[in-house]
Amino acid sequence: MKMFRLRRKEAPWEVVDNKFVDPSPTYYGDDELDIDTVSQTDIKGTYVFDMKTRYSGIQDLQRALTFSRQQLLREAFERGFNVLLVESWQLTIFQRAKHRRIEIRYSGRPARVVGDASSNENQSPPFIGILYA
Numbered sequence: 001m002k003m004f005r006l007r008r009k010e011a012p013w014e015v016v017d018n019k020f021v022d023p024s025p026t027y028y029g030d031d032e033l034d035i036d037t038v039s040q041t042d043i044k045g046t047y048v049f050d051m052k053t054r055y056s057g058i059q060d061l062q063r064a065l066t067f068s069r070q071q072l073l074r075e076a077f078e079r080g081f082n083v084l085l086v087e088s089w090q091l092t093i094f095q096r097a098k099h100r101r102i103e104i105r106y107s108g109r110p111a112r113v114v115g116d117a118s119s120n121e122n123q124s125p126p127f128i129g130i131l132y133a
Helices: 058-078 128-132
Strands: 014-025 035-038 043-051 083-096 099-113
Touching (some): 058 083
Antiparallel strands (some): 035 099, 043 099, 083 099
């Protein structure tokens, strides 16, 4: 009588591609911000997207990256902040057989600015054009 059943051996996920952007400021000299408070630490999030049906390339990567930024910004809102002053991200594409998985590690330095910060919600992640490289 067997006490344990062994799991069938699964194929490992292989890294297909990896792109990253080092911490970059999202506002420059032309943008006037009335900063009230800046967080002492960065906030970070890891987001995994399984592409089970179809993988349509760059468009999926852009949507996943933009969604990850929005999720991190939402977490900043929950902590009382309304902008990300500095952002960085790392995107890794994995493949196993016909399945693809996208993992995004997104981080940012949250701050609270006085006034309307709604334009920050619609910003694209910094250097999103690197996805085309």
